[in-house]
Amino acid sequence: MNINLKVNGKSYSPDVEPRLLLIHFLRDVAGLTGTHMGCETSLCGACTVELNGKAIKSCTMFAVQANGAEIVTVEGLATNGKLDPVQEAFWNEHGLQCGFCTPGMIMASKQIIERNPSPTEEEIRHGLEGNVCRCTGYQHIVNAVKAAAAGAGK
Amino acid sequence: MATTTTKVETFVGKRIRRREDPRLITGTATYVEDIQMPGMHYAVILRSPHAAARIRSIDTKKAESAPGVVCVLLGKETKGVGAVPCGVAMPDLRVPQHTILATDRVYFVGHPVAVVVARDGYLARDAADLIEVDYEVLPAVADPEKALAKGAPAVHPQWPDNIAFTYHQDGGNVDKAFAEADVVVKQRIVSQRLVPMAMETRGVVAEWRNADRQLNLYTSTQIPHLVRTIVAGMLGLEENRTRVIAPEVGGGFGSKLNVYAEEALMGYVSMKIQKPVKWIESRRENFTCTIHGRGHVDFYEIAAKRDGTILGIKLKLIQDVGAYHQLLTPLIPQLSVLMMPGIYNTQNIRADIVGVFTNCVPTDAYRGAGRPEATHGIERMVDMLAAELKMDPAEIRFKNFVAKDKFPYATATGLTYDSGDYAAPLKKALDLVGYAKLRQEQADLRKQGKYMGIGISTYGEICAIGPSPATPAGGWESATVKIEPSGKVTILTGACPHGQGEETTFAQIAADELGVALDDIVVLRGDTAVVQYGIGTFGSRATAVGGTALYYALQDLKAKIKKFGAMLLESEDVTLAGGQVVDNKTGKSKPFQEIAGATYRALKLPPNTEPGLMATRFWEPPNFTFPFGAHIVVTDIDGETGQIRIRRYVAVDDCGNILNPLIVDGQIHGGVAQGLGQALWEQAVYDDNGQLVTGELTDYALPRAHLMPWIESHHTCTPSPVNPLGVKGVGEAGTIGCSPAVVNSVVDALSPLGVRHIDMPLTPEKIWKLLATKNRDVGSRGATK
Ligand code: FES
Ligand code: FES
Numbered sequence: 001m002n003i004n005l006k007v008n009g010k011s012y013s014p015d016v017e018p019r020l021l022l023i024h025f026l027r028d029v030a031g032l033t034g035t036h037m038g039c040e041t042s043l044c045g046a047c048t049v050e051l052n053g054k055a056i057k058s059c060t061m062f063a064v065q066a067n068g069a070e071i072v073t074v075e076g077l078a079t080n081g082k083l084d085p086v087q088e089a090f091w092n093e094h095g096l097q098c099g100f101c102t103p104g105m106i107m108a109s110k111q112i113i114e115r116n117p118s119p120t121e122e123e124i125r126h127g128l129e130g131n132v133c134r135c136t137g138y139q140h141i142v143n144a145v146k147a148a149a150a151g152a153g154k
Numbered sequence: 155m156a157t158t159t160t161k162v163e164t165f166v167g168k169r170i171r172r173r174e175d176p177r178l179i180t181g182t183a184t185y186v187e188d189i190q191m192p193g194m195h196y197a198v199i200l201r202s203p204h205a206a207a208r209i210r211s212i213d214t215k216k217a218e219s220a221p222g223v224v225c226v227l228l229g230k231e232t233k234g235v236g237a238v239p240c241g242v243a244m245p246d247l248r249v250p251q252h253t254i255l256a257t258d259r260v261y262f263v264g265h266p267v268a269v270v271v272a273r274d275g276y277l278a279r280d281a282a283d284l285i286e287v288d289y290e291v292l293p294a295v296a297d298p299e300k301a302l303a304k305g306a307p308a309v310h311p312q313w314p315d316n317i318a319f320t321y322h323q324d325g326g327n328v329d330k331a332f333a334e335a336d337v338v339v340k341q342r343i344v345s346q347r348l349v350p351m352a353m354e355t356r357g358v359v360a361e362w363r364n365a366d367r368q369l370n371l372y373t374s375t376q377i378p379h380l381v382r383t384i385v386a387g388m389l390g391l392e393e394n395r396t397r398v399i400a401p402e403v404g405g406g407f408g409s410k411l412n413v414y415a416e417e418a419l420m421g422y423v424s425m426k427i428q429k430p431v432k433w434i435e436s437r438r439e440n441f442t443c444t445i446h447g448r449g450h451v452d453f454y455e456i457a458a459k460r461d462g463t464i465l466g467i468k469l470k471l472i473q474d475v476g477a478y479h480q481l482l483t484p485l486i487p488q489l490s491v492l493m494m495p496g497i498y499n500t501q502n503i504r505a506d507i508v509g510v511f512t513n514c515v516p517t518d519a520y521r522g523a524g525r526p527e528a529t530h531g532i533e534r535m536v537d538m539l540a541a542e543l544k545m546d547p548a549e550i551r552f553k554n555f556v557a558k559d560k561f562p563y564a565t566a567t568g569l570t571y572d573s574g575d576y577a578a579p580l581k582k583a584l585d586l587v588g589y590a591k592l593r594q595e596q597a598d599l600r601k602q603g604k605y606m607g608i609g610i611s612t613y614g615e616i617c618a619i620g621p622s623p624a625t626p627a628g629g630w631e632s633a634t635v636k637i638e639p640s641g642k643v644t645i646l647t648g649a650c651p652h653g654q655g656e657e658t659t660f661a662q663i664a665a666d667e668l669g670v671a672l673d674d675i676v677v678l679r680g681d682t683a684v685v686q687y688g689i690g691t692f693g694s695r696a697t698a699v700g701g702t703a704l705y706y707a708l709q710d711l712k713a714k715i716k717k718f719g720a721m722l723l724e725s726e727d728v729t730l731a732g733g734q735v736v737d738n739k740t741g742k743s744k745p746f747q748e749i750a751g752a753t754y755r756a757l758k759l760p761p762n763t764e765p766g767l768m769a770t771r772f773w774e775p776p777n778f779t780f781p782f783g784a785h786i787v788v789t790d791i792d793g794e795t796g797q798i799r800i801r802r803y804v805a806v807d808d809c810g811n812i813l814n815p816l817i818v819d820g821q822i823h824g825g826v827a828q829g830l831g832q833a834l835w836e837q838a839v840y841d842d843n844g845q846l847v848t849g850e851l852t853d854y855a856l857p858r859a860h861l862m863p864w865i866e867s868h869h870t871c872t873p874s875p876v877n878p879l880g881v882k883g884v885g886e887a888g889t890i891g892c893s894p895a896v897v898n899s900v901v902d903a904l905s906p907l908g909v910r911h912i913d914m915p916l917t918p919e920k921i922w923k924l925l926a927t928k929n930r931d932v933g934s935r936g937a938t939k
Contacts, residue, residue, distance in 0.1 A: 019276070033188035034181015036404070038353050039437045043851035046353060074181035087179040091171050094816045097824060098653030099178030100353040100404030106179065121864075128859035132851070134353045134405050135653055137823030137888075138859040 003067040007032065008076030016063045023047045025063035026073060034074040034103045038132065045131030048104035049073045055111035057130075074103035077110075086110050086148045095144035097135035105131050109145045118149055165662035165672055169816040173672065174657040183402040186357035186374050187434050194359075195224060196275035197423055197433040198282045199416065200268040201443065202260035205294035205513035205844020206307065209258055209267070209287060216284040217270055222277035224427055226285065227269045229255035235422055236388035238415050240479035241626040247319045250310050250511075252478045254388075254415040254422070260289070261309060261477035262513050263844055264442030266415055271423055271431060294513035296840035298474040299451055301510045309477055309511035318475045318509035319484050323491050325566030326502035331466030335457035339538045344913040345450040345527040347474060347838035348831070349854055350520045354404020355435035356444055360420035364428060368395045369421050376406040377690030378650055380627055381413055382682045388418040389425070400680035403652030407828070408519035409444050410652075411692040412481045441849045446838050447520020449474030450487065450527045456535045457502075462543055462550045466502035469494055469531065473509045476516035482523075483516050484509055485626060489524030489616065492567045496532035497576045497614035497782055498554040503566045513844040519692065521828050522886045525615045526893060530914075533611045533894030537901065538910055547610050547898065548584060552577055555612075562875075569616065571780045572882075578870040579806035580612050580784040586868060587786045587804045600906055605791035606801075609899025610784065613891040617883030618779040618876065619693030630774040631695065632688045633703035635664065635711055637767035639754040641747030643668065643675040648688015649700030650680045654885060655817040656696050660704055662813055663879070667708040668715075669733035670746060686770055694781070694883030697813065702877040703773035710769035717760040718749045779874040779882040783807035785826075785895040791903050796922030798834065798900060800863035805891060807867070810874045810882035818884050822867045825888020827857045832889075833896035835861075837915050855915075904928070 004013045007030050014029050026032045026049065035058060038046030042060040049058045050072040077084035086109050089095070096102040105128070112119055112127035119127065124145045125138070133141060177183040214226040238252040256267045268285055272278035293307035300306055301316040308314040332338060352374075359372040369391055375381050375398070382398040385391075403410065416433055423431045435444065453470040473487040491505040522529075540550040555576040556563050563571040592608050599606045620629040632648035645660055661675040678684055688700070712730055719735025720728045727738040734743040752758075756765035788802040805822055812818050835855035839847040848854040873880030893914060900916050901909055907928035912920065 017276070027188075032181070033184075036185070036354070037187070037434075038355075039851050041437065041851060044353065044437075074179075078180055083179070090179050091175045094172065094820050096175060096178055097655070097820060098353065098403065098405040099175070099183055100185065100402075102178050103181045122860075125860040125862070132353065132856055132858065134351055134407070134828075134856070135824045136820055137825075137827035137857070137865065138862050139823045139865055140820055142859065 001064050003064055005066050005068065006070045008072060018062065018064050020063045021059060022061040022063045022066050023058040026058060032073050032075050036100055036103060038101065045108055046101050046104040048107040048131065050107060050111070055108055074106055077106070085151050086113070089144040089148035089151065093140050093144040093147055095136065095141040101131060101133040105133060105141055109148065112145060113149045119145065165665045166813050168814065170658060170662060170814055171816065172655050172658045173661060174655065185354055185402045185404055186359055186372050189359045189372055189401070189432070191361060191430040193429045195271050195273055195427060195429050195431045196278045197420060197431050198270050198278040199266050199433065200270065200282045200285050201439070202256065202263060202265040202267055204260060204289055204291050205263050205296065206292040207260050207289035208292060209256065209260065210290055211288045212268065213286040214268065217281040220277065220281035220284055222272040222274050223270060223281045224273065225271050227255070227423065229253055229257040232419065232422055233257065235418055238478070239384055239413060239481065240483065241481045242484045244319055244321065244484060247484055248313055250478055254419045262515050263846055264439065264515060269419060269423060271427060294844035296512050296514050296842065296844040298449070298472050298510040298512055301512050302472070309513055313511065316511045318479070318511050321488060321507040323505045323567065328466045328468060328502045328504040331502035332457045335465050336460040337542055338455055338457045339535060339542050340455045341535065341538060341911050343452045343454060343531050343534055343911070345448040345452065345530055346914055347449040347517065348447045348520055348836050349441055349838050350407045350409035350444065350447055351856060352405030352407055352409055355437060355440040356410065356414065356416065357434040358417055358420040359430060359432045360424035361430040362424040362428060366395065367392065368397065369424070370397045370399065371417065371421055372399045372401055373417050374403050374410055375400045376403070376411045376650060376652060376692055378680055378682050379648065379687050380690060381417060384413045385418050385421060389421050397683045400650055400652065406652055407521040408447065408523055408692060411519050411690065412445060438850060441854065442846050443515060445480050445516050445518035447517060448527060449517040452527070452531050454531050454535050456539055458539055460543065462545050462553045464498050464500045464554050466500060467494060467532070469505045471505065471507045473507055474514065474517055475509045475511050476514045477511060478516050480516040480518040482626065483518050486517065486519055486524040490528040492569055493525050493528035493614070493616060494532060495565055495567060496529065497556055497574065497612060499556045501566045514840050521825065522889045523693070525886065526829065526890045529611065529613045529890050530894045533613065534897060534911065537898045541905065541910060548580065548589065551580060551610065551612050570777060571614070572777055572874050572876050573872050574780065574782055575870065575872050576612060576782055579782065579808050582868060582870060583784040583786045583804050583806040586806070586866065587788065587802055592788060605793055605903040607789045607791070607899040607901070607903025609787045609789070609895045609897065609902055611891050611895035611898060612784045614780055614782040615886060615890045616778045617694035617781055617886070618698030618775055619695045620778045621775055628689060630689065630772050631700040631703045632686050632770065632772045633700060633707045634686055634768065634770040635704065635707045637711060637750050639751045641670070641674065641750040643670060645675065645677045645704060646685040647677060647679050647700050647704065648685055649691050649696040650688060651691045651696045654691060654696055654821070655814065656700070659697055659813045659817060660701060663701060663704055664708055667712065668746065669731060694885040698779055698877055698881050698883045699773060699775050701879055701881065703771045705878055706773055707769040707771040710771070711767055714763065714767060715746065715749055717763055718753050719744050721758065721760045722749065722752060775876060777876045779810065779876050781807065781809045781882040781884065781887055783887060783891050785891040787895040787899040789899040789903055791900065791921060793925060796918040796925055798916060798921065802866065803863045804866045805868065805888065806870060807884065807887045807891065808870045808872050809884040809887060810872060811880035812869065812871070813881065819867050821884045822888040823865050825886060826865050826892045827862060829889040829892025830862065830896060831857045833893040833914050833916060835915050835917070
């Protein structure tokens with residue numbers, strides 16, 4: 001099947017198998033391996049990307065369902081070598097250890113701040129419910145989201 | 155004296171953000187699954203759906219002719235490959251032959267039976283579904299206590315008693331201690347099976363280069379050099395032509411401190427098809443086929459005097475082994491025994507371990523590896539003893555701590571604790587939490603029928619593993635430092651850190667020693683073709699052992715730099731400080747970079763000195779290190795629903811000197827999360843047929859952001875005398891300290907109902923049922939009065 005979609009501002013018109021998962025399109029066809037597969041069952045959030053402005057889990061969506069969509073992955077966040085404030089905050093606050101959950105965490109965190117520019121700790125934690133991190137215990141991630149929100153509000 | 159002192163920035167001890175992060179936050183790091191190679195093929199493994207079965211026949215015809223398939227391999231073809239090894243030697247250890255693919259029998263759900271290789275991952279998976287295996291299903295046993303019962307199904311027919319090994323240890327005079335005791339408290343305590351659940355599953359890319367007789371193996375591992383030695387042996391390859399690369403590793407927690415069948419299997423496949431091959435473990439496979447942790451049933455007895463003095467401890471430990479021994483399986487419960495006295499001054503112990511085969515995936519090291527189980531045991535027992543004697547749980551601990559002036563302290567289990575001040579973190583934690591006030595509040599709440607608990611755990615742990623005679627594969631660690639002609643510094647560490655931040659902390663150490671900028675330093679790890687032989691990252695050892703090797707390599711280079719500096723300055727008396735060699739008499743100096751260049755240009759050499767600046771050290775630790783700490787957990791329990799709310803979590807950890815507080819806090823938080831996971835939610839549940847019921851994230855409850863309390867992390871600092879950095883290790887502290895503090899807190903909350911012990915995980919259902927029964931009991935007792 002032929003589809004058209006934009007990823008990080010770049011247009012793609014691939015011919016894909018109907019059963020190709022969006023995450024596999026991103027990783028194997030578009031070569032954007034920053035989006036990770038952690039569970040294949042939409043329970044860990046490692047595969048989170050932004051599709052038409054909404055954070056979604058790319059492991060449980062077919063590439064063909066993204067026909068016509070605009071997608072942003074973690075690779076699309078930094079502009080002209082300048083990190084996105086959320087990326088910067090994850091770095092400053094030590095919001096990652098092994099880094100495997102991080103791209104999904106960053107995408108989910110961006111969404112939290114977009115929906116609610118000054119989230120409370122509780123709101124941040126609930127916003128991150130769908131994303132598993134096995135390394136950090138989440139505390140530094142919560143700090144990172146707070147810091148990013150505070151910075152963005154300035 | 156005209157000495158110039160350059161003021162330079164120092165880095166050790168500062169909250170420095172990590173140098174490994176830019177690639178991780180931009181999605182440009184390379185994990186195994188991200189590797190692509192021309193001609194790459196994809197493997198999918200067909201696994202047993204049964205816990206015990208004989209394989210009558212396997213029909214691969216349909217799979218072989220499926221689109222894109224290049225081969226289907228069965229156990230009979232891989233028979234020549236060496237067995238998956240157990241790295242532990244003990245008398246009477248029964249080691250079943252652990253072939254990389256099943257041959258005529260399967261022993262657990264997930265046992266690999268066949269491998270399908272295709273030019274595309276989806277096609278390989280399609281073809282795997284076409285393989286027909288005729289199984290004769292056999293009775294299975296999944297519970298270690300049931301496996302020990304007479305008449306239980308034999309996991310391995312040659313050993314009908316299912317005993318994998320036994321181990322006995324005695325210290326002091328236990329019989330006398332128990333005879334003299336005023337009180338003996340007994341309890342059965344379970345440390346349930348857990349799934350390590352690294353966010354990145356395992357994965358292997360194997361690339362055979364026939365012309366060079368060379369195998370390149372990319373694998374998500376904590377121990378690339380050991381994997382190289384073992385896999386080369388299994389495949390009959392030469393070690394110097396086997397290159398193992400651990401690229402970015404997405405978490406391990408012990409589950410990747412192992413050598414797995416798939417690592418050798420992919421090497422075999424690549425040699426067979428003469429093409430690179432990739433296998434990525436699915437999450438379901440990760441649950442069923444990667445090692446599990448814990449799996450203890452412990453029977454404790456603790457003997458004490460009426461004043462609370464602990465006299466002796468007995469432990470009968472049943473270790474659920476699973477169907478095979480993985481690399482360190484039989485060693486893990488022995489670590490529990492070593493740690494069984496905790497940080498208390500008792501010289502009388504007796505332990506008996508029985509390792510039991512079950513039709514389950516093997517257990518092995520998972521964060522803390524044996525020490526969380528031991529800490530959970532002793533810390534629960536001390537609380538039960540306090541309750542029995544109507545003593546305050548803090549008071550009984552203060553009474554029994556090994557005193558500050560007793561170090562080095564020889565334990566009844568044969569260890570020598572390096573340094574400690576056990577009262578300090580407990581005092582600090584009690585202050586921070588406001589203990590006296592909380593007890594008052596608790597008394598008031600109890601009058602209102604409300605359940606609030608305060609739980610203390612004061613733990614010790616064995617870290618910086620460890621002296622080579624006490625570790626299965628050598629316990630030293632290596633480091634090479636190369637100073638390039640430009641003065642830039644490259645560190646090669648054998649420790650293979652994977653998320654613990656040593657690319658930062660090792661650079662901090664080197665920057666301070668050499669007086670250079672952090673940015674001038676690169677830390678490389680994880681590639682056997684680049685890094686000298688090393689052991690790996692586990693057992694909270696990377697910094698304490700690997701960092702020390704680095705420290706000594708730096709001392710070698712500093713001496714050489716000073717020699718060259720003295721020569722260039724024509725001085726006998728020089729100092730290296732602030733990136734300069736300074737003539738102590740004249741104050742003249744040469745920058746470090748210029749000297750580095752001169753060592754390679756070699757126009758002139760100091761006497762008996764070779765050109766160049768490179769040093770390698772293999773550091774053998776004289777002892778383990780023994781971090782300790784106190785965690786206090788305050789819980790409120792909803793009497794209607796059994797829901798536990800953690801009101802406060804105070805952690806005071808003493809890991810010796812701290813190189814980077816930001817990273818140490820991160821280690822504590824992550825460790826506590828895994829401890830809380832065990833205490834409250836996580837459990838690998840096998841049913842009677844050996845099916846893993848909690849085999850997906852849908853059924854296995856992990857700590858998530860909204861479930862975690864705020865962790866108040868604090869420290870005391872008792873440097874270790876074992877290494878010159880004074881560090882002890884912190885990777886497992888959070889996990890080890892956590893679970894007993896939580897359970898002690900909940901038991902404390904429910905103690906008015908007569909509750910004295912609850913096994914983990916403390917699910918709301920379990921608490922709710924307990925509340926229902928106890929309230930009924932209390933109610934009916936009241937009624938009969
Ligand atoms: S991989 Fe998509 S949610 Fe886990
Ligand atoms: S940083 Fe490792 S899983 Fe989150």
